[in-house]
Amino acid sequence: MKRWILLAIAAAVVVSGPSAGGRDVARLLPVELLYIYRSGDQILVETDTGDLGTGGDLTAALEDLKASASAEIFLETADYLIVTEQTKDLIPQLWNILRPATEVCLGIRANAKAAGFLTAHRPGVTLNDMRAGVTELPVLIQTEGRYHLVGTEDF
Numbered sequence: 001m002k003r004w005i006l007l008a009i010a011a012a013v014v015v016s017g018p019s020a021g022g023r024d025v026a027r028l029l030p031v032e033l034l035y036i037y038r039s040g041d042q043i044l045v046e047t048d049t050g051d052l053g054t055g056g057d058l059t060a061a062l063e064d065l066k067a068s069a070s071a072e073i074f075l076e077t078a079d080y081l082i083v084t085e086q087t088k089d090l091i092p093q094l095w096n097i098l099r100p101a102t103e104v105c106l107g108i109r110a111n112a113k114a115a116g117f118l119t120a121h122r123p124g125v126t127l128n129d130m131r132a133g134v135t136e137l138p139v140l141i142q143t144e145g146r147y148h149l150v151g152t153e154d155f
Contacts, residue, residue, distance in 0.1 A: 036081070047065070048112050084106065105140045121147075
């Protein structure tokens, strides 16, 4: 995983190049997991790095996340996306922000600390799959501090 993150950061630096202002690699904060949920009328975007953004819509929440982070949030490295029943309709807005291979699941009592579990128990449904028409998501459930991933075939 760390090798993938370093390669992604290096690629971003090369692509942005000096003519685009470049990126200071030391200031990049690679994200492995994004958790998107609602609280009242606010959208919250939380990362496995502990950063949190809030806003009235997804764009505002992502802008707040980037503005409040201790370093430059690098979303292109996200391997996992957890959404809730109330935020799964936001997934199409992420198609051009996250990698197509980012794996997606529906969270129940989940949180942004699930990256280690999802690395061992992969959801298997990607943003690319969803773009192609897959509508059923595996469900990540946290019970008594433990995670369980339930595939759609188990319902």
